[in-house]
Structure formats: structure tokens, C-alpha cells
Amino acid sequence: MGKQQFRETDVAKKISHICFGVKSAEQMRQQAHLQVVSKSLYSQDSSHTPLAYGVLDHRMGTSEKDRPCESCGKNLADCLGHYGYLDLELPCFHIGYFKAIIGILQMICKTCSSIMLSKEERQVFLDHLRRPGLPYLHKRGLKKKISDKCRKRSVCLHCNAFNGPVKKCGLLKIVHEKYKTTKKVVDPVVSDFLQSFDLAIEHNKEMEALLSRAQENLNPLVVLNLFRRIPSEDIPLLLMNPEAGKPADLILTRLLVPPLCIRPSVVSDLKSGTNEDDLTMKLTEIIFLNDVIKKHRMSGAKTQMIIEDWDFLQLQCALYINSELSGIPLNMAPKKWTRGFVQRLKGKQGRFRGNLSGKRVDFSGRTVISPDPNLRIDEVAVPVHVAKILTYPEKVNKANIELMRKLVKNGPDVHPGANFIQQRHMQMKRFLKYGNREKMAQELKPGDMVERHMIDGDIVLFNRQPSLHKLSIMAHIARVKPHRTFRFNECVCTPYNADFDGDEMNLHLPQTEEAKAEALVLMGTKANLVTPRNGEPLIAAIQDFLTGAYLLTLKDTFFERAKACQIIASILVGKDEKIRISLPRPAVMKPMCLWTGKQIFSLILRPCKDCPVKANLRTKGKQYCGKGEDLCHNDSCESPRPIVVSPSGSGT
Structure with a gap:
């Protein structure tokens, strides 16, 4: 019952490493629960019954609260979902690996699929790559060297076929300029071949314009066959791990259909149907195009028509995969913009930044900040309005049962009070706004949980965004005060990089005793006075404090009695006790009594004449030494008596 500290149950197992790779078509089939073949979403008999083997088949999980998953029988909260798969009629380039595909094609022969390196070069590079613990940057450098060597070679060393540059041509199209070369050719075979071209141009001048366009189109089917024929011993030279994925896996022949829980159907009240997720609609389009290609191939349609499909x-x-593509032809451009997988993951609203790293949380408040020099550096003033909403689950015991009864009687509207009560061995919470609170307070027993309001002394986490370093979030002690802003001492502005021109800050209330202790010890302001970057003090007297102290202690600064008393009174603002101060003798007696700024400053911290203990107006023990005129808080000091202010101007 209540919030418990997280404890790791099975500490014997540790994750050694995480490996990212490319799933092969066979691995996709093994992971999936069914093959998706139907382009229709719902059956014709009922508009709300998903069609079997369709994109919304409930064997891939569930997106509705009242309907269990048909594969595992669990409900929406417990079922993680199951994958499906669909086979593509013709292979396609993966937009995410398109650049990598071109990079591999530049390194291999476009006829026999062997890497364009000599035996000696291959052995040297393999020895380099087999070194244990090779850093990522070294691997990247090696890949560039291998790529440069392969691109410089015009003729394959294994099959003597010509190889020219490979480049992107339009959207998702790759061409191989087989006979194009930019360098002076040394290879005799190539020079003889190009001489034959020169002879042909002499006989037919029209061939000169066409020679530059002598290129072959590398469609996904050609590239897939090339990649399948790459020898397994050449795969490490392409900087690929054969265990994580082979080059042929970069071409799409099969698509995974994600579970229903990440692409739920939203039932529309205005229309009779449902609003489907972008991924669902895109999958139905892919299945529809698959069927069109299949029909055209079976009916013997023109090749041009099949290529267009x-x-x-x-x-x-x-x-x-990525819906933000550039260079889409006008006749193929989608009418409606959709969100692909890339858009779901990247950016501020994406899965990582929007849902995992930063997310909306309970027991937090946000409002404008303002300064309060009367607070300590480890305190923050919280508005009563916020303190009534942010609650802490306090367990009732013998020591606090009377306090808890009082809070339960106060209820949610009076601070300090409580919002909810949860009895021991009961799952249900009772809201204290309604019902007989007096009776509930009397029935309170040790072990019950009371969700009480935030009170003075609670540990809170205070944060200003952007959180650029670890001191952007620190622990403070709450002080519940009136008004509507969070207030803190100006000395703590530097670590937060805060100013009071309308800045807003967040406040979080930890929910367990362990969290409170950890926050105070590790994140408390007093534990973070200096920056971990270079040891400079970050929390120190700044701006107004230094200027005020300087102006107060100038040589020619004098105050009459009224002004002196006003300044001393302002020092004591926020103190609980009613303190009466005896002014020291004035520095100037005539023509009128005047006190210097240094005399007022020394009242803040000055020693008692009768004992060595330093007196401080900000301490709790307030006693006055009988033999001296100074404030003292030493219990062993003789003849203490209360402070009195003399009616005369001398301040005896």
C-alpha cells in the first residue's frame, strides 16, 4: 500500500551489451503472429468487426479497454501487442538505408559482387578490423579508406568487368555509369576499350552525345541479387557485422506490421465510422498496391505499367518509414500529410524527448518566481494554493496520529489539511471533501495512509528549464506562504540562471522517505554551493546584497533613530519571536542623535561583552547579557535578562 521505494529484485543478472541490427525476412516471419493479406479493415457484415488477416486483426493485440487480445487473452493494460507481417510483391529500397546501399554498391563489382580490392589490400584491412576493442572513429576511417580504394578501380580484379561511379538519380533510383572515368587510364584493357569507342565516334558522330548516357539502372531487384551474391568473407570489409545483419537485409522484401496498441482506432462521435491511425492507412495502401502489381503481372500487362506501380x-x-521526403514527383505526391516512424521518434514531440526523457508528471507545480531575501538559501516559499494540491502520503503511527487526526478534520479546503485517506488493507481511497470527517479522524489507526497537504519543512525539488547542468534542479525546504508565486533567496539565482522578469519554475514533491532523504543529501543547495565544473562558488552574495552592505557601511553614512530602527526591524522580518533590540550609543550626540551604518551592521553579528559566544539576530535562542549591552544566546552566560529598548535616545 502506498508508494514504495523501487528495489531491484534480481541483481544477479546484468545486461552486458545492446546490439542494434537489421532484421532479415525470416526473422520477421518468426517474430510475427500472422501474415496480413487483406486490404479491407472491417468485415462487410459489421462496421466495427475487424476483418481476419487484415491490418486491424485483433490477434496483433488490442486497442480497446473492453476487448481482450485474441493471441494471449490479456487486456489493454497487460498485453504488449504482437507483430504481423506482409510480403511485398517486388523488393523496395529502405529509405533509411538508401545511402548505405549506394555506399556498398560503390565498393563491390556490379557483375560478380566481389569487393574491388586486391588480395594484399584485403588482407591488410582485415587484419586492421580484427583488432579487439577498435574504436568507432577508427572503424569509420577504415571504411573511408576501403571505399576510396574501391572507387578508384575501374576494372574488377575477379571478373574483369567494367565498373564506373554509382550515384543517386531522382527519388529512390540508383544508376551505374559503367564506362565513365575521370582519371587518366593506366589499365591497358580499359584504354583499348575506350579507343574502340573513339573509332566508333569517328564513324558516327551521333554516338558522342549518347556515350555519356551509357548507364544501367540498378533497381531493387538487381541490387538484391547483387547483395545476396556478396561472399561472406567480404562482409566485414563493408564494415557490417554478419551476426547483426547481411547486406541483402537492407532491401525490403517483407514489412513488419506493428501491434494495434501503438496505432489505435479512434471511434468518432460525429461520423458513424472510425478515425484510423496514419500507419494503418499507409499499410492498407501498401497491401492495395501489392494486389495491383500481382494482378498486372498475372494478366501480362505492359512492363512500363508494372514499373510505374x-x-x-x-x-x-x-x-x-519517413513521411518528410523531398523530391516527390507531383503526380505521385500524397494528398494528405501523414506521420511516419521517423516523425514518431524524432524531435521535441517525439517518443524520446516527448514521452521518455521529459514527460508530464504528478505532484508537480509551476508558477512565476520572485525574490525573497528573508528566506534562507535552502528554502523556497510555496503558495498556499499549491500546497493544498500537492500531497504527501503519510503513514499513521503512534507519534503522528494526533497530527493526522487534526489534518483529516481540516479536510482539503483548510491548510494544513488532507485530501484523501486510505485505510490499511483497503485499495479504495476516500475523498475528504465529503462525508463525516470527525468520524473518519476518530477511526484513524496506525498503518492507515493520509494524503496530507504540503507543510513547512517538506523537502521539494526545484527546477528551472532549460536544465543545462545538474544544478538546474536542486532540493529545497518548503515554506508555505500566502500569495501566488514561488519565492527564494536571490543568492540561488546563479545555478538556476534565473532572473525575475517573468521566469517560471517547476516544483516537485518527492513521495517517499527515501526520495526525500536522497534529494536533501545529494541535491540540497548546501551540498551544491560550488560548481562541479571548476570548483567556483555559485551560491554566494550577489548584486543587491553586496551593494546594500557597501552603501550601509560607507564612512559618511548616518541615520537618525527612526531610520536606524526601521533598518534593524527589516533585518528581523520573518522571525517568529518578538525581539526587542537595545540600540548602541549613538556615534553623534549633537545637534541630534545619529547612528553610523557600521553600528547597525555590527548589530547583525557582534560578541557579547561577558562571554565569548557570538550573538546572531537570526538565531532562535534570544537572551540578553546583564553585564553587556549586546544580544547573547549562550545558555551559560550569567544573569540573562530580556532585551529592552530605552525610552531615551541614548539607548541604554
């Missing part, structure tokens, strides 16, 4: 299928697969 193939291009459209490639575009839909790319938009499914």
Missing part, C-alpha cells in the same frame, strides 16, 4: 509501391514504403 513498383515506383509507387517504393514511395509508399518510404513514406511509411
